[in-house]
Amino acid sequence: MKKGCISLFVVFAGLFTSSVSADEAVFKKIIEDYLSVTTIKASITQHIYPEDGSTEIFSGHYFAASKGLIRIEYLKPERQTVVVNDSGLYWYYTDRKLLFQSGKKSGGNSSIPLLMNVIPAESLKGIVVAKEGMRFYSLFKMADVYSITSGKNKTTMTLWVDPAARIIKRKIIIDDSGREMIREEYKAHAFINGVYIPSRIELTARTASGVMQTITEYGSIVLNGPIDKDMFEFKITPEMKVRMINER
């Protein structure tokens, strides 16, 4: 098994050295492609499957911008607005005038911040990427598998990259005992503005209440289009009933 270790900081800062091998060139290209994405606009449909066998479906519009700014306007099952910005997370039930508010989770402690919005340079220290080899991700297709480990915690992330299609197919977060904690499958990639963006993301995660699964489908995706920064602001008005979200 070939282990080509590169500093992730180097990857994200775009300061590739000439020693990076051809095997890692695809990985580098994918990261470079994502570096060019600054905004995303899309329609969104989310299917949520908790362990009890029930199903919930949400749909609406999705907006995201660099620095971790997100806005989702759900139309179904009821009108809701979700905003994530520098000051936290706001989840507003429009018709009920009910707001759930939370401080934004810091990304530096419990997870490896790879591909996560703003990445403080401090968080990238001690993170290494190692190529673990090639594995089948479907019957006839193989992926290069990279493991990303952090000196800060014992969590490992593996990224499955299809070198032929130049796309990330899978991400798995593994805890210190070797158990998969989160698994994301990236499917139905759309080629937009020279970047392959998945339009369907299937997530399976261990939570305190059991294993849950979600399928998120994005449609009408627009990359790097203009988005008014005010969309990511959230103003609390007197008529809103404000509660805290007791979640991370």
Place this chain on the structure above:
Amino acid sequence: MNVRKYIISFLILLSMFIISPAESAEGRTEIRITGSSSAVDISDILSRKSGTLSESDIKKICADITGRYHDRGYTAFYIEKAVMNSDGTADIIFKEAVVSEIKVSGMGEREGDAAESIFTKGELFNEFILKENISLTRKRFNLKRLNVTVKRGGDGNIVLSAVTAENIHELDTAVYGSPVYGVRPALAYRLRTGGILAGVSGESSFNQTDRSYSRGAVFFNSDNEPGNSYFSFSADVFDKKDSYDNSDDLIYRHKSLSPKAGYTWVSGAAAMGLFLAGTFDKLDDYPRENGGASFYGMQIKLSYNDSPYKIRYDDITTGEAGFSSGWNNIEERFSSRLTADYMINFSLFTGIFISLNGHIFYTTDDERFSHVYVFDNLIPCRTDDYTSASWRNISGIDLNYEVFKRTLYFAPVFKWGIYGTGSTFDPHENVSAAGAKLFYTSGKIRLEALYLYDTGDSFKKGILMFSAAAVY
């Protein structure tokens, strides 16, 4: 149900494809911070005020910083000191509080592993992470109760004290169908305490047909933590009525006792066990023999099971191969036996996965009572066919379709079998079977219905099998 908490966890899904280069926070020289690990971004708070600072500015900044830390779960954070300097600048000294000690009681040898699972020593204390880790630790170690007390030590850091109570008792109930013996109810009880695992199990067909099957077992493992190596002892008792040939007139009774002791080395999903084993038999109405020790010798068992590590059922692989070699006192010669089972799942498309599965049996023993029925519940495709064989290889493919998400599956099933009697593989017989399986799984319950028929015969002559299992 409230699914808000689930959605929060994947808000970043697509936005993860937006990557921004790191920014540095520079030029904020009016406030100097000491003791910060940069776990929480407070740059916006520090940059709100420029120029000369007043005492009320510092108080407000300190309150905002503390609030920010606490909102993000760092509830042990406090500001040790804030100093206004004469030049209008300020020094703020943070106490972020790391977890310096984790005490666990009530789990014996597993206390160290549990402590690591509850929190990582030396990391900043975070209440949200602690809560989630407590839930995961309860599940991982099968704990009935896990109470964690958070106290601040003399150095200002955090000491976690966990009191645990293990889930001691576990009961499995099941009903299996068999084309040979009929319906077999089964019961198993497991006791987990003080790091050990012990239990008893039993099942019986209660003489529904001419052929009958009853089994009892006791077992003891010196360690009950998945992933740890252990010493084990077990003993199986069988009381069966089987046919000597494919005839209802030649029924014999076979009682046996099979004790086994050894050590199993475990490394992640893989394990290897080495055992001393024996089988002592008593035979009634059996031609020529009336019993004795049909085997005593060594057994090596290799197994692989990644299901505790994989998060999705369509991705798991399990397999076990056991090879026994020793002396057969009844046949007065060396005896060897190989058994193997495997299942490899892999996803084809969303909601569709293939399950490759199989079973291998081989023995050098000549006597019928050491052989197996060919058409038992592993390939139940023929009615009233009690052919026995000294070796058998069954391979199968299930094409599973997820009818309802993670609960109900439907699968066309195909199986191929090759079997024979004797020390060589000739002569041998072949069989192929096809059918369909419907299975339901939800938490601790699993139900399965399988219809399988011999493709060389009529579809109507197939067999419908049911099984149900639940864990309490």
